[in-house]
Amino acid sequence: MRADRLVATLLFMQTRGRVTAAEVATELEVSVATARRDLEALSTAGIPVYPQAGRGGGWALVGGARTDLSGLTAPEAQSLFLLLGPMATALPATRSALRKLLRALPPSFRTDAEAAAGAVIVDPARWGERDAQAPAPVEELQRAVVRRRKVRFDYGRGTARTRRTVNPWGLIDKDAIWYLIAGTERGQRTFRVDRMADIEIIGETAHRPDDFDLNTAWSEVVEEVERHRATLSATVLVPDPLLAVLRHQQGRHCEVDGPIPGGRTRVRITAPSPLMIAQQLAGWGTALEVTEPESVRSELARLGAELVARYDT
Structure with a gap:
């Protein structure tokens, strides 16, 4: 019998105490004959499951034995x-x-x-958007990860694509963008699923290190990405009432240095370039003050001049 049916049958018997082959068949969506063979196989295997003859009989765990496979509190x-x-x-x-x-x-x-x-509903779609759907290849890649089968696909943007063969180790959904962490000839790599094409699950068994942990691997990826995104820092003075809003907007890229006189707080905003910092802060207008570096101040001045030139009538 299949191992998953064995576990399901034992759990069902644990909750019901005594069952018939017909009840097991209904619960597990198999034929009565299959359910009866499964129950007999359990008994033959030495598990304390025995038939009880007569009216109201069936199959039971001997002596009311419990098979607590979950151990859940x-x-x-x-x-x-x-x-x-x-x-x-x-x-x-x-x-x-x-x-x-x-x-x-x-x-x-x-x-x-x-x-x-029934206490929680997760609605991943943003306001004004339709229901968020995982990219079509995700289900196929999930099967490859679970079954430990190698995957072959084209990867890249536009015409700049290369054919890859990888060992799929795990999938991550981050803010509606899916990633595949996989083993390659050059070691662990991360691929965006929306940049994959012509995905093919091949018959070769995928190798996955025994000590691989998906949570740990993804945390390392996130730290590396954020490190690259935070190569430049700007000092910004923020009115105290707006501090929480700015921190929420910038996330880990906003670090508080401390309060200063006048009801403001000094923070540091990080990004890969002066232009990116300026673009993120320009919408705040004069509510924020960038004190350094001069490169960010110059970008803000340029953006402001461009807006004035376009909209000053």
Whole structure:
């Protein structure tokens, strides 16, 4: 029998106590004959599952034995369903899996877990946009990652594309842009999914290091990218009432130095170039004051002169 059906059958028996082959068949969406063979295989394998003859019989875990495969506490179960609940609107398979997980929980956990599953909705679309959809290749790449199969694709922009063959290790969705972290002949690399074309899953087994951790790998990518984006720093004086707004806008690229007299705060804004800093701050008008470097001040003056030239009638 398949390992996933074995686990599902045991969890189902744990929640119901005694089951019939017909009930298992309905729950796991298999034939009654298949369910009966699975139950017999469990018993033959030494698991304390035995048939009970007579009216109201069926199959049961001997002596009321429990097979707690999850080991979840009540708070852990609630946390799990808070996480899974928002995903349940995505695909029918996800909704089905959520229902089965809920039924597999001990009865005392189910009410709170079910409430947690319906407590949060995640709407990734911005105001004025249609529903955000993952790029078409994402599902195909997910299959390659899970099944550990190498992937071949064209990568680049426009006509400047090269054919790549990689070991897919994991996918990341960052602000509606998908990335693939993969192993190549030159080591770990990160690819934007929207720059891939002609994706092909090939039959070769993909190698993934035993110590690879996707969270750690992505954190390192983010740190490296942010390091490159923060090559220039500008000192800016911000009125205290506007400080929170500026920090929210600039994120990690706004570092507070401290308050100064006059109800203002000195901060440092970072970006790759003077023009990029000036473009980000120009919309604030005279509310902010850039004290240094002169290159950013010059860019602000140039932008201001261009706006005056265009709109001064």
